[in-house]
Amino acid sequence: NAGVTQTPKFQVLKTGQSMTLQCAQDMNHNSMYWYRQDPGMGLRLIYYSASEGTTDKGEVPNGYNVSRLNKREFSLRLESAAPSQTSVYFCASESQGDYGYTFGSGTRLTVV
Amino acid sequence: GDSVTQMEGPVTLSEEAFLTINCTYTATGYPSLFWYVQYPGEGLQLLLKATKADDKGSNKGFEATYRKETTSFHLEKGSVQVSDSAVYFCALSDQGRSGGSYIPTFGRGTSLIVHP
Numbered sequence: 001n002a003g004v005t006q007t008p009k010f011q012v013l014k015t016g017q018s019m020t021l022q023c024a025q026d027m028n029h030n031s032m033y034w035y036r037q038d039p040g041m042g043l044r045l046i047y048y049s050a051s052e053g054t055t056d057k058g059e060v061p062n063g064y065n066v067s068r069l070n071k072r073e074f075s076l077r078l079e080s081a082a083p084s085q086t087s088v089y090f091c092a093s094e095s096q097g098d099y100g101y102t103f104g105s106g107t108r109l110t111v112v
Numbered sequence: 113g114d115s116v117t118q119m120e121g122p123v124t125l126s127e128e129a130f131l132t133i134n135c136t137y138t139a140t141g142y143p144s145l146f147w148y149v150q151y152p153g154e155g156l157q158l159l160l161k162a163t164k165a166d167d168k169g170s171n172k173g174f175e176a177t178y179r180k181e182t183t184s185f186h187l188e189k190g191s192v193q194v195s196d197s198a199v200y201f202c203a204l205s206d207q208g209r210s211g212g213s214y215i216p217t218f219g220r221g222t223s224l225i226v227h228p
Binding site for chain 1: 146148153154155156157158161201215216218219220221
């Protein structure tokens with residue numbers, strides 16, 4: 001089915017470990033986004049990529065890096081995980097001018 | 113900057129009751145407005161949208177009208193079902209500010225619980 005695929009769905013990390021969250025979309029969308037969702041905080045934008053080859057910081061970029069590998073894939077890396085990064089992470093994509101995102105089903109990350 | 117304010121939840125209703133979830137916004141340009149729905153354990157899904165003043169977005173029995181004079185985009189449904197239990201997010205995208213990426217500003221979400 002067409003859409004946004006995120007892996008893994010669940011992950012537990014120890015403080016200081018690193019990991020990469022993967023995101024791929026098969027809708028030929030230009031723009032891709034990473035959000036985190038925390039209770040009572042709503043959605044906060046971490047990084048986004050308006051088009052292949054470009055990335056920009058969002059509201060809460062500290063502690064994260066991203067790579068727009070190609071038009072389909074946009075990965076989020078935690079170099080040294082901290083308990084404050086415990087959250088649910090969502091990837092989304094959009095075709096510019098089409099209004100409205102398509103979201104992945106999320107990655108639930110716990111840092112202990 | 114742009115902002116979206118939603119009524120706090122949870123909103124608890126009995127099946128077949130009328131639903132209103134309030135949403136107001138502030139924006140410097142002429143935003144598009146959206147409602148997203150998030151079912152438990154899933155990502156957000158676009159529920160409906162409106163791109164200019166007085167437009168009405170509708171989907172699955174839900175409606176919202178873009179009211180520029182009151183800067184509001186309230187979500188309504190005439191008769192809710194248990195299956196409507198979810199978290200609802202209001203969002204705006206100010207095209208003039210964010211250019212081609214249309215980055216939305218999201219509200220904090222309103223949880224809806226519908227009892228049989």
